[in-house]
Amino acid sequence: MRLPRLTGPVLSGLHCFLIAADQMSFTRAAEILCLTQSAVSHKIKNLEESLGVKLFIRQPRKLTLTDEGRRLKEVLALNFGDIANELRDLRTLELSGDLNVSVPPTFAQRWLLPRLSSFMDKYPALRFHLRTRNELVDFHTESFDCAIYFGNGKYTGLHVVKLMDESMVPVCSHEYAEQHGLYGNPAKLMSCMLLHDAAPWARAGKNDEWQYWAQQNGVVLPxxxxxxDRSDLALQAAERGIGVAIGRASFIAEQLQSGRLVTPFTLSVPSPQNYYLVCRKEMATSPRVKAFIDWLGEVQ
Structure with missing residues (x-):
């Protein structure tokens, strides 16, 4: 069997031969390939001429593979099967591994988890591993593919993508606002219990979030x-009438809509920190990370 050049007609003939050899019928092969029986016969005849060997013994109403035909069928069945699998999986080939992501706890619970099923539905072969923390990731020593930070966006040596802005406003239960005369009167905060997220962003002080809001609005705080140690715990405490918490707009929409939380005064301020996805620069072109970034942009 001489080795032909793998031109388009030869490759087409090899595929046609494999189907015919599997079915042992030119007629059934023609049905599968949406060709005529004569077109299948012609392709295989041309292939035989290109190879310089007979592949089929043609008998009335019967086909038999020659020794060369059997050898070729075995090779093609193995390799065409591999090629078919690769072509089927090509789009998601690199999305079938692991994606390790670090996310702030409250962002994970209040924003990411309610939306995450759509990402998993879109990339079912991707194994998503979520870990929550407020601290920054050491990408040199830790095996995270990417992380979501609530911060200022200045992360030297890393690839940074801004995801969304944030804003802040005090929130509490309606009953607490009534009891403390808070509606329209931020000065009454002096007699309230303030609920602090002690780690609103990396390296923040326990009062930083409240103090920033107060400075922007000229309000004195107790x-x-x-x-x-988590913003969602402060918000849950506010729902239960323990005091007043700083609510981030990304986290409190459902509680405000349901009435579990209220904003006693409309003094919302843009947050000094916003949400960013960060990763090592060489990971910015990773299909897994890129798919996650694109999805985050879609679901906002």
């Missing part, structure tokens, strides 16, 4: 308060 020095006492209750601190939590």
């Amino acid at each position: 020095e006492s308060g209750c601190t939590f």
Whole structure:
């Protein structure tokens, strides 16, 4: 069997031969390939001429493979099967592994998890691994593909993509606002229990979020308060009438709509920190990371 050049007609003939050899019928092969029986016969005849060997013994109402035909069928069945699998999986080939993501706890619970099923539905072969933390990732020593930060966007040596802006406003239960005369009167905060997220962003102080809001609005705050290591815990405490928390717009829409939280005064301010996706620069072109970034942009 001489080795032909793998031109288009030869490759087409090889595929046609494999189907015919599998079906042992030119007629059934023609049906599968949406060709006429004579077109299948012609392709295989041309292939035989290109190879310089007979592949089929043609008998009335019967086909038999020659020894060369059997050898070629075995090789083609193995390799065409591999090619078919590769072509089927090509689009998601690099999306079938692991995606390790670090996310701030409250962002994960309040924003990401309610939307995450659509990402998993879109990339079912991708194994998504979520870890929550407020601290920054050390990409040199930790095996995260990317991370979402609530911060200022200045992360030296990393690829940074801004995801969305944030804003802040005090929130509490309706009953607490009524009891403390808060509606329309931010000065009454002096007599309230302030609920602090003690780690609103990396390296932040326990009072930084409240102090920033107060400075922007010229409001004096009491020095006492209750601190939590997660923003969602402060918000849950506010729902239960314990005090007043700083609510981020990305987290509180459902609670405001349901009435579990209220904004006693409309003094919302843009947050000094916003949401960014960060990764090592060489990971910015990773299909897994790029798919995650694109999805985050779609679901906002």
